[in-house]
Every structure is written in C-alpha cells, then in structure tokens.
Amino acid sequence: MFGWRRNLFPLVAAAAMARGAAPPPAPYGALPTERQRIAQENPAFAFVHFTVNTFTDREWGLGDEPESVFNPTDFDADQIVRTAKDAGLSGLILTAKHHDGFCLWPSAFTEHSVKNSSWKSGRGDVVRELADACHRAGLQFGVYLSPWDRNRADYGRPEYLTYYRNQLRELLTHYGPIFEVWFDGANGGDGFYGGAREKRKIDNATYYDWPTTWAIVRELQPQAVMFSDAGPDVRWVGNEKGFAGDPCWATIDATGMFPGKADPKILNAGTRGGTSWIPAEVDVSIRPGWFYHEKEDEKVKSVAQLLQIYFESAGRGARLNLNLPPDRRGQIAPRDAAVLREWGRVLRTTFARNLAEGALAIATNTRGDDHNYSPERVLASDAAHYWATDDDARRAELTLIFPAATTFDVVRLREPITLGQRIDSFQLDAWIDGAWREVAHGTSVGSQRLMRLAEPVATTKLRLRIEAAASPALAEWSVFALAPATEPP
Numbered sequence: 059m060f061g062w063r064r065n066l067f068p069l070v071a072a073a074a075m076a077r078g079a080a081p082p083p084a085p086y087g088a089l090p091t092e093r094q095r096i097a098q099e100n101p102a103f104a105f106v107h108f109t110v111n112t113f114t115d116r117e118w119g120l121g122d123e124p125e126s127v128f129n130p131t132d133f134d135a136d137q138i139v140r141t142a143k144d145a146g147l148s149g150l151i152l153t154a155k156h157h158d159g160f161c162l163w164p165s166a167f168t169e170h171s172v173k174n175s176s177w178k179s180g181r182g183d184v185v186r187e188l189a190d191a192c193h194r195a196g197l198q199f200g201v202y203l204s205p206w207d208r209n210r211a212d213y214g215r216p217e218y219l220t221y222y223r224n225q226l227r228e229l230l231t232h233y234g235p236i237f238e239v240w241f242d243g244a245n246g247g248d249g250f251y252g253g254a255r256e257k258r259k260i261d262n263a264t265y266y267d268w269p270t271t272w273a274i275v276r277e278l279q280p281q282a283v284m285f286s287d288a289g290p291d292v293r294w295v296g297n298e299k300g301f302a303g304d305p306c307w308a309t310i311d312a313t314g315m316f317p318g319k320a321d322p323k324i325l326n327a328g329t330r331g332g333t334s335w336i337p338a339e340v341d342v343s344i345r346p347g348w349f350y351h352e353k354e355d356e357k358v359k360s361v362a363q364l365l366q367i368y369f370e371s372a373g374r375g376a377r378l379n380l381n382l383p384p385d386r387r388g389q390i391a392p393r394d395a396a397v398l399r400e401w402g403r404v405l406r407t408t409f410a411r412n413l414a415e416g417a418l419a420i421a422t423n424t425r426g427d428d429h430n431y432s433p434e435r436v437l438a439s440d441a442a443h444y445w446a447t448d449d450d451a452r453r454a455e456l457t458l459i460f461p462a463a464t465t466f467d468v469v470r471l472r473e474p475i476t477l478g479q480r481i482d483s484f485q486l487d488a489w490i491d492g493a494w495r496e497v498a499h500g501t502s503v504g505s506q507r508l509m510r511l512a513e514p515v516a517t518t519k520l521r522l523r524i525e526a527a528a529s530p531a532l533a534e535w536s537v538f539a540l541a542p543a544t545e546p547p
C-alpha cells in the first residue's frame with residue numbers, strides 16, 4: 059500500500075552511508091505513486107463542459123435530445139486551448155460524454171454522437187480537435203466519460219458496462235496521451251433510457267464494478283491519474299464551490315467509498331495518517347453552471363474570486379480543475395477569457411520572483427550535519443532537494459535572514475512528498491520592532507501550502523516553527539509579493 063519506494067529505502071540508505079553521507083529520512087505513512095507525484099506538480103488545469111446542454115440551456119440533458127441540436131457555429135479548439143494556456147493552466151479535461159449520453163466523438167458503439175449532428179455535416183470530432191490543439195500547445199489532455207447515461211436503453215443492466223468500457227477504450231487509444239480520466243458520481247435516476255422514460259436506480263457499490271474499469275485505464279494509459287469521489291488516484295474535494303479544507307491532508311481511509319458514495323466532509327479534509335495517498339481535486343466553474351448559459355454572462359467570477367479559489371485549492375495541496383464552458387459558437391466567451399487572462403498574469407507575475415532567494419537559511423537541526431540536507435535547500439523550488447532533520451527530531455525551527463528589509467504577503471511551503479506528509483503544523487513568525495510576531499500558522503503542507511497574509515509584512519528575519527509526526531523535512535520555503543489585479547470592465 060505504501061508503494062515501491064518504501065522497499066527501496068534500505069538500499070538507498072546503505073548506498074548513502076557507504077559514501078559517508080547521512081541516509082535520507084525513512085518515508086512516513088502513505089506515499090504517493092509516481093503518477094500522483096507528477097500530477098501534484100501540475101496543480102491547475104481546465105475543465106471543459108460542452109455538449110447538447112450548451113444548445114438546450116440545460117445543466118443535465120434528459121438523453122432524448124436529437125443529435126441535430128449540437129451545432130456550434132464557429133468551434134475553435136485553438137481558442138479554447140489558448141485561453142486555458144494564457145490562464146496558466148497545464149491541461150484540459152473535456153466532457154467527452156455527459157449524463158445525456160451524447161458523444162462528442164464519432165463512437166463506433168452508438169449513433170448518439172457528433173456523427174449524426176449537422177455540425178461539420180457529421181464529420182466533426184470535438185475530442186480529436188481539442189486533444190490535438192492541447193498537444194500542439196503543450197497542454198495535457200484528459201477525458202470525462204459520464205458513467206450515468208440517460209440515453210441508453212441498457213443503462214442499469216450489465217450490457218451497459220460493456221458499452222461504457224468500449225467507449226473508454228476508444229477514448230484511451232485514439233487521442234494520444236491522457237493525463238486524467240474523470241469518473242463522475244452523479245446519478246439522478248430518471249431519464250429517457252431508449253424511450254423507457256423512467257427512474258433507474260443503481261447500487262454505487264456494486265453496479266459499475268470499478269476495479270475492472272480502472273484496469274483498462276492502467277493498461278492503456280498507465281501514466282493517467284483517475285479521479286472519482288474515492289480515487290483511486292485523486293479524490294473529489296467534497297464541494298463544487300472551489301475550496302479544499304484547512305487542513306486538507308493528501309491521505310485518507312477510502313475503504314467503503316465509491317464514485318457517488320463518500321462523506322463530503324471527510325473528502326474535504328482528508329484523514330491525518332490515512333491508509334492511502336489520494337490527494338483532493340477541487341472542481342469549480344468560472345460561472346454558476348457547468349455549461350454555458352447566456353443568462354449567466356454577467357455572473358462570471360471575478361479575478362479576485364479566482365485568486366481566492368487558487369489559494370484555497372492549489373494553495374492547500376489540492377489540484378484545481380477550473381471549468382471554462384464554451385458558448386454556442388464553440389469558444390470561451392469574451393468576459394471569461396478576459397478574467398482568465400488577468401488571473402493568469404497575476405499568478406505568473408507573483409510567483410516569478412521568490413523574494414527569499416539570497417536570504418541566509420539556518421536551522422536548529424540539520425540531518426547528520428550533512429550539506430545534502432542543509433537549510434538553504436528550501437530556497438530553491440526543487441522537490442528532489444530538501445532540508446531534513448535527524449531521525450529523532452519532531453520539532454525544528456528554520457530561520458531566514460534577509461540581506462535587506464523584504465516585503466511580502468504570500469508564503470509558499472512544500473514538503474518532499476516522496477517521504478510522505480510529515481508536518482503536523484507550523485507557525486510563521488516575523489521579526490518586527492525587535493521581537494518575533496506570529497504572522498501565519500497552519501497544519502497540512504504536503505505538495506504545496508500557500509498562505510496569503512492579511513497585509514504585507516516588511517522584515518529582515520522570518521522564523522518557521524514546525525511540529526511533525528516524523529523528522530521534519532522541507533523542500534521549499536519561498537515568499538512573494540502578490541501582484542495587483544485589475545478587474546476587466
């Protein structure tokens with residue numbers, strides 16, 4: 059359960075001692091897999107909700123929509139991808155099929171798809187165009203394939219699972235590398251179901267036989283992470299409002315949870331010392347709805363709201379999946395694009411300059427007094443190199459001494475997560491008017507912890523007091539000045 063790295067630890071430690079260096083700390087608790095570690099290094103990406111709903115003005119299609127309804131007037135995959143890229147997002151997940159069952163690619167297993175729409179005379183493929191545009195622009199591409207299908211006559215019977223898995227295979231073999239597969243837990247019961255128009259209830263725990271479906275993803279796209287309420291790689295954060303818990307532990311006890319069946323409070327906070335490493339993902343829309351509705355053009359979130367969302371999702375060690383729904387043209391609407399551009403600019407500008415660079419770092423404890431684990435390792439943003447303490451340490455202090463008074467209002471901490479989530483809590487003190495004053499504190503750190511201070515702090519000295527469940531280690535401690543934002547008119 060704790061991954062292959064734990065088994066390698068004695069070898070790594072022995073090799074380090076043979077060189078006369080201190081061995082790395084033993085990993086603590088549940089650990090990330092390599093695919094999870096990589097996923098947590100890219101914590102913000104786009105969600106794209108697009109289907110018949112965009113044209114019927116609904117959030118959940120019934121499944122009886124004629125294919126002709128889907129007819130974007132000027133679909134532009136490059137515009138969508140460019141907007142996500144300008145916002146600083148590293149990938150994009152498309153609703154290849156939402157609950158209504160309409161497929162945005164010409165699936166060989168159904169007639170209910172773009173191939174029977176009037177868009178591009180039935181020769182279009184939204185999945186292809188967006189996957190290609192992502193790969194051209196250096197963005198990762200992922201798919202959402204709704205398990206609930208209100209169009210299918212066989213939904214609720216075993217035959218549907220064969221259909222669902224066939225579709226998954228199509229998506230995972232024809233469109234290049236996939237970085238994330240999104241398994242939604244929603245099921246509202248009623249639907250068209252091939253004309254039956256009735257309510258169908260399934261048992262979340264048994265009907266979908268998830269392990270068999272997950273194995274297809276592992277077989278065809280082994281690097282992809284899988285999202286659902288319960289993982290296996292990434293868990294839902296328990297709300298669609300844009301915030302992870304404080305704390306938000308990457309670990310959780312997922313036994314008994316399934317897509318569509320998990321306690322949102324537990325998902326939001328995770329479980330300290332939980333048996334599995336399944337970090338949270340925060341899915342939230344830039345608009346009130348997941349799909350584009352003209353009546354919501356005035357309700358696009360502001361740059362300030364998106365910044366708050368960023369700090370409370372990616373800033374709490376979760377992943378941010380920000381939904382940008384294309385309009386009826388098949389493009390991101392002007393206001394959404396303007397807000398995203400400014401939000402991306404503010405984040406890029408803010409994090410371009412680590413004001414702690416050039417500071418002197420000293421610690422109350424350095425592992426084996428070994429340069430490999432020295433405190434200045436925290437000054438560079440490089441998870442492979444970290445400050446670490448001796449095995450018996452559970453508390454330690456790290457101090458930064460700046461060459462001149464430095465003003466900042468954002469702090470970033472990162473643990474080397476291949477060693478597990480070790481830190482229990484921390485306090486940050488600034489040297490102000492000849493004394494230490496606490497300016498921030500927190501609990502979970504993990505892959506990233508961002509703190510936005512209520513007001514800028516000007517100081518020559520900072521101190522971090524850490525308490526940990528296993529000898530503390532820290533890969534990064536940086537400070538930044540938040541760039542001012544201008545709301546688009």
Ligand code: FUL
Nearest residue numbers: 117118242243244341348
């Ligand atoms: C939910 C769905 O029901 C919504 O329509 C949307 O796709 C959201 C991301 O997940 O469960």
